[in-house]
Amino acid sequence: MAERTPSRAITGWTVGLWSVAAVAGGVIVGGLLHEPEPELTTAAPTTSVPATSTTTPTTPVRIRAPVTFPTQIPGCASVDAPSAEEYGSVLGPGSYDNPAYPWFSGRKAVAMSTALRATLPTEVVVEFGPHGRSLLFDPILGEPGSAFGGFTGASADLRRGDRGGSLWVTVEQSDEPVPACTAGWLDERRVVPDGSTIDLQKTWEEIDGIRTLSHRVSAYRPDGSRVTALATDAPSGSMPSGAVPLTVDELITVVLTPGLAVGDPIPPGTLEPPLPCQVRVDSSARLDEAAAIRVNAALRDALDGVTTDRPLDDLRPSDFGDGGLCQTVRVTTEGQASTLSVSIALGQPTPTTPPQPGPDRYTPATRTTAEGAVIETREEHGTTADRFGRTAEEFTRTLVLTAPGGTRIDVTSTAEAPSEPLSFTHLETIALTSSSAVR
Structure with missing residues (x-):
């Protein structure tokens, strides 16, 4: 699933x-x-x-x-x-x-x-x-x-x-x-x-x-x-x-601040709260605010042709205290309504073998770039149910880039049918941009 x-x-x-x-x-x-x-x-x-x-x-x-x-x-x-x-x-x-x-x-x-x-x-x-x-x-x-x-x-x-x-x-x-x-x-x-x-x-x-x-x-x-x-x-x-x-x-x-009281109106244009995010490893060395500023500035222009509910420029530590940085946004591009998650971690091992084929629900692939980064991709299809028992067919694309220095970038796009997740080309652009900015 x-x-x-x-x-x-x-x-x-x-x-x-x-x-x-x-x-x-x-x-x-x-x-x-x-x-x-x-x-x-x-x-x-x-x-x-x-x-x-x-x-x-x-x-x-x-x-x-x-x-x-x-x-x-x-x-x-x-x-x-x-x-x-x-x-x-x-x-x-x-x-x-x-x-x-x-x-x-x-x-x-x-x-x-x-x-x-x-x-x-x-x-x-x-x-x-x-x-x-x-x-x-x-x-x-x-x-x-x-x-x-x-x-x-x-x-x-x-x-x-x-x-x-x-x-x-x-x-x-x-x-x-x-x-x-x-x-x-x-x-x-x-x-x-x-x-x-x-x-x-x-x-x-x-x-x-x-x-x-x-x-x-x-x-x-x-x-x-x-x-x-x-x-x-x-x-x-x-x-x-x-x-x-x-x-x-x-x-x-x-x-006494106006806007804090129960009955104070909500200003027009106010967004929904940001979606939760999680760093996709068990633990990572801490990435400080300076690193986050560099990555956030670089990612502002990394989503060419993709619209989101808020800019992809607010990567922060997750609430789970696992180190690293992450952000999740809603993609609002027509036909691609989905969630997009980015996770950055340090000190991760470089994969030494390609992922092995698993159940039919996903198809993994791997390659190494000229700079020595290992890029793994996979697609997953599954059925999910929310807390009200409503089911949906989901399609997820995930790209994981691990740089030679141990920086790992996970980029995931998940869409409910009939929408499509973002392409691997988009995911790789985000991963490469993030990896370059962290250094």
Whole structure:
């Protein structure tokens, strides 16, 4: 059966931790027990709950900032006692077209992402990474009112001068009232001119003695939108930088950004989300942003006579963390409606023998170019079924180019009958162009 790339417009697998997912509902991030900063506290506390530490023989030592209660919080008529933190997880297929969320769609996710990126300060750089770490809003998990899920989130690593960190923004729709002020969940509450209620918090958490700082702002907007932005000083996979790259005031601007609210319109011409892609090897050496820029620039002119839903100039690391670069686009040329996937990996072995004939469903071939690159081609025919049980006949052409230095380029075109995939001539042009640009 031919390999079929799932449409991100239909499904996406996501894991959400409740301690993070709860941000969208104004619950917590970075710790329940937090002592409000002195300048944000209007009355001296009478009881101090010390910083909490949790550890087991198999987990790191985790310490959170302490909370003071009873206390007063600016903007709050009363303050509830801190309650126990809840943990949980949600795993499953999220959808951009879930009828349970009529306000949300793939195009809405792209419009929200565009608005979010545009509102960041000009000196803040979104670090190069996969779409899942580039402020693209994800499909929604769960049903409305469920304990877990029900929100869409976008995340990225950020850099501002010598300050590195991360940003996570969630959006959901809710008809629940603004939650009560609870000690440890906010440092200040404001009501802004458009009627939104804003909760602000600065806190920290230590794991094995390494402290991570965070700023969190949640907006409860008049149309029922709940938008939360969490910024930390810890880029993914790196040590904390000691300074959060976004201030609380900048996060207020983020959560009030036009285009992020549930009811904000989708601008004309907004595209569907990019299709998911995967590097077609188990592992590859990392290809950095400079290499991606070279390849993307070269590929802009490699599709002569072929139209696509978006330019083939956004190769990125895949969300699977397997190294290399990839991109998948929709071919819209009449009679050739299909998907086109490009994968680039480093450090791969050069094939030493031609592929052996297999079942009748594919016909392999191989040759070596004058420059020593090995080019393998195959065609596959198969029947596929989607999640609704609908079947389709698919025709796939794949070309794999392995250069002498170990650079491997996989180019695949898949079409449903009666459309035809792109020709091997087109696939080879893309592979040769990519190979030359990587070096």
